[in-house]
Amino acid sequence: MRQKTNFLCFPAILAVLAAFTLFLPPVLCAQESLSDLKKQVEALQEKIEKMEKSQDWNTEDIDMLMDRVDKTELHTATDKISWGVDFRTRAESIHYNDIRMAPSSMIQSFFTTVTEPGGFNGATKQQFQDTVAGMAAAGTIPEPEKYDADNDIIYTNRIRLNMMGRYNQHLEFRGRLAAYKVFGDSTGVKFNQGSLGDVTFDGNSASLPHGDTLRVERAYFVYKNQLGDIPYSFSAGRRPSTDGPPLEYRNYSLEGGSPLATIINWQFDGASLSFGLEDVTGIPGASFKLCYGVGYESDWGNAASLNYSQAELDDVHMLGIISDLYDNGTTSFKFSYAHAWDVTDGFTGLAVMPFIVSKNNDGTYTFEQNNGGFISRLEPQTNIGDWDAASLLIRSQIPTENDRIDWFLAGSWTHTNPSRISQNPFYELMGMGLLSSNGELEDRDGYSIYAGAIFPVPIVSGRLGLEYNWGSKYWFNFTGAEDSLIGSKLAARGEVYEAYYIQPIFGNNFFVKLGGQFYDYKYTGSGNPLGKPVKIADTTALDTINPVVDDVWNYYLSATVQF
Amino acid sequence: MFRKLLCLFLTAGFVVALAGTAAAFEQGNERKGKYMFRKNCRSCHTEGASAEPLNPVSKTQAQWERAFQRYERFECADQWEDLAESDKNDILTYLYNHAFDSPSPATCE
Numbered sequence: 001m002r003q004k005t006n007f008l009c010f011p012a013i014l015a016v017l018a019a020f021t022l023f024l025p026p027v028l029c030a031q032e033s034l035s036d037l038k039k040q041v042e043a044l045q046e047k048i049e050k051m052e053k054s055q056d057w058n059t060e061d062i063d064m065l066m067d068r069v070d071k072t073e074l075h076t077a078t079d080k081i082s083w084g085v086d087f088r089t090r091a092e093s094i095h096y097n098d099i100r101m102a103p104s105s106m107i108q109s110f111f112t113t114v115t116e117p118g119g120f121n122g123a124t125k126q127q128f129q130d131t132v133a134g135m136a137a138a139g140t141i142p143e144p145e146k147y148d149a150d151n152d153i154i155y156t157n158r159i160r161l162n163m164m165g166r167y168n169q170h171l172e173f174r175g176r177l178a179a180y181k182v183f184g185d186s187t188g189v190k191f192n193q194g195s196l197g198d199v200t201f202d203g204n205s206a207s208l209p210h211g212d213t214l215r216v217e218r219a220y221f222v223y224k225n226q227l228g229d230i231p232y233s234f235s236a237g238r239r240p241s242t243d244g245p246p247l248e249y250r251n252y253s254l255e256g257g258s259p260l261a262t263i264i265n266w267q268f269d270g271a272s273l274s275f276g277l278e279d280v281t282g283i284p285g286a287s288f289k290l291c292y293g294v295g296y297e298s299d300w301g302n303a304a305s306l307n308y309s310q311a312e313l314d315d316v317h318m319l320g321i322i323s324d325l326y327d328n329g330t331t332s333f334k335f336s337y338a339h340a341w342d343v344t345d346g347f348t349g350l351a352v353m354p355f356i357v358s359k360n361n362d363g364t365y366t367f368e369q370n371n372g373g374f375i376s377r378l379e380p381q382t383n384i385g386d387w388d389a390a391s392l393l394i395r396s397q398i399p400t401e402n403d404r405i406d407w408f409l410a411g412s413w414t415h416t417n418p419s420r421i422s423q424n425p426f427y428e429l430m431g432m433g434l435l436s437s438n439g440e441l442e443d444r445d446g447y448s449i450y451a452g453a454i455f456p457v458p459i460v461s462g463r464l465g466l467e468y469n470w471g472s473k474y475w476f477n478f479t480g481a482e483d484s485l486i487g488s489k490l491a492a493r494g495e496v497y498e499a500y501y502i503q504p505i506f507g508n509n510f511f512v513k514l515g516g517q518f519y520d521y522k523y524t525g526s527g528n529p530l531g532k533p534v535k536i537a538d539t540t541a542l543d544t545i546n547p548v549v550d551d552v553w554n555y556y557l558s559a560t561v562q563f
Numbered sequence: 564m565f566r567k568l569l570c571l572f573l574t575a576g577f578v579v580a581l582a583g584t585a586a587a588f589e590q591g592n593e594r595k596g597k598y599m600f601r602k603n604c605r606s607c608h609t610e611g612a613s614a615e616p617l618n619p620v621s622k623t624q625a626q627w628e629r630a631f632q633r634y635e636r637f638e639c640a641d642q643w644e645d646l647a648e649s650d651k652n653d654i655l656t657y658l659y660n661h662a663f664d665s666p667s668p669a670t671c672e
Contacts, residue, residue, distance in 0.1 A: 162669070169616060174669075174671070176669075218669075226609075233671065239671070243669070254667065254668045254669070255668035256668075257669060258670045258671060274671075279601075284594075328594065329593065329594045
């Protein structure tokens with residue numbers, strides 16, 4: 001019985017086992033995939049949570065960016081102008097050797113009445129010139145006295161705020177506000193010692209130290225367009241006519257202005273029309289620019305009063321061309337020619353005159369000392385002639401192992417064509433006209449050379465510059481805005497040597513410059529249109545009523561920030 | 564006086580050791596870039612043509628850099644692909660160096 005039972009149970013057990021065997025793996029597999037799915041779902045949930053969080057952050061970021069963009073758009077729409085800064089602080093040490101000055105006895109004779117021996121005050125032009133001719137014949141014109149003068153240290157600050165605004169790709173506005181001052185002085189008016197730099201006038205108001213007043217040094221629009229393959233631009237306003245090529249080497253900057261600084265460095269109001277000729281000529285960088293400027297405005301509304309009874313004075317107009325003959329980015333040839341009509345015997349400006357000369361109705365001249373230090377408004381009185389100038393500048397590089405040597409060479413010519421003697425009482429008495437004295441009116445040609453090389457200084461990435469310029473006896477350019485406390489070196493009738501070391505700290509955005517200059521003047525009146533230049537060694541007391549500078553040593557150290 | 568100047572200068576020299584500049588990208592050949600831009604881009608990117616008029620001052624330096632990083636989004640992406648990497652870098656150099664916010668000569672051109 002038991003055996004039977006056992007026999008009957010066995011198949012059942014087998015069947016159950018078989019069923020287990022058949023059904024267990026799928027069940028187990030299902031459980032596994034379920035847990036996998038669970039894991040995947042969990043991972044997905046985690047991902048979704050992260051994405052949602054990230055989405056929230058993105059939305060937050062977009063909202064924040066929108067707020068910021070709204071502000072910048074508002075600024076862009078309302079500010080119109082972007083600003084740049086160029087700030088320089090400089091220390092200089094200036095040493096004059098052998099300044100020549102008429103002895104005080106000679107100076108005093110101008111304030112001594114003509115009725116007394118040796119007096120000129122109250123003399124007619126004829127009396128004065130006869131007396132001088134007699135003294136010259138007798139050899140009694142005194143020798144000038146010589147003395148040295150030093151300013152061991154003089155500090156200056158110069159700030160330039162550069163403006164640029166663009167309406168669209170055709171129309172831009174550019175400008176510069178500038179203040180340039182000597183430490184501790186903001187009067188804006190200097191004592192006049194016979195140099196144009198001593199007069200505060202339109203051509204140099206922001207380029208030489210004249211106090212803490214921000215002046216409009218530049219302000220002009222540029223309209224650009226295209227004529228076929230010729231891009232052209234028209235510009236009018238207060239021009240970028242200072243700091244032109246090749247002064248960018250010593251300024252450690254990009255080109256600072258349009259005209260070649262060898263012949264024109266002067267704040268001008270005017271206009272220009274320029275054409276890019278590269279595409280039509282195939283000559284790299286070729287361009288041609290016409291420039292126009294007004295140096296002096298006469299007539300009603302400005303200088304002349306409505307009851308002005310003196311001889312009519314014409315405006316001074318200047319027209320010039322500036323042309324890039326070739327510029328491949330490494331080597332360039334730049335040419336400029338300029339002509340000025342009716343150059344005047346000075347400009348409207350302010351200065352403290354050492355003495356005032358006036359012409360009386362009876363033809364006599366009165367000399368008065370300016371003992372009160374009063375400021376005079378100076379005005380030109382006569383158109384004294386025409387002026388031409390031309391300059392060719394070559395700039396290039398010599399590659400070195402890891403750097404380059406920059407060099408430049410400029411040759412320039414000026415021509416003066418005097419028309420009449422100045423009617424300014426003092427100059428009239430001396431018979432002075434355009435580079436003429438004693439009533440002579442002759443055309444003159446002047447020549448100048450300006451050369452320089454700038455060497456890399458390895459390890460510290462510095463630049464060492466050496467420059468030389470020479471001007472002939474009748475060299476006369478319009479560079480009265482050249483940044484110099486001594487006077488424009490490029491106007492020198494003589495030689496100027498300069499060496500400088502530039503140490504970049506943040507490239508040309510922040511750099512330090514240490515330099516020295518030696519001016520060796522050969523002839524009087526550098527940069528001045530009036531009077532015939534006289535060899536400094538041959539000057540007499542009459543040539544040195546205003547001090548005449550012979551040699552100057554100048555050392556300077558400056559730090560410049562520009563961005 | 565000279566001693567003062569020398570001290571000032573040496574101090575400035577010392578500052579140099581602590582200073583440095585960072586170039587935004589590897590500068591290429593600007594002049595070649597100008598030529599390539601005129602040859603490849605200007606015909607379309609000019610007034611009255613098929614694309615937005617462009618010249619270097621149309622964008623800031625940063626905007627030019629971004630444009631060159633994302634050129635595949637532009638309609639003329641295929642033409643960009645035809646340019647060699649060095650050509651693209653030269654064009655960027657030209658546009659970057661004359662961008663709206665680039666230091667530029669203070670002349671009226």
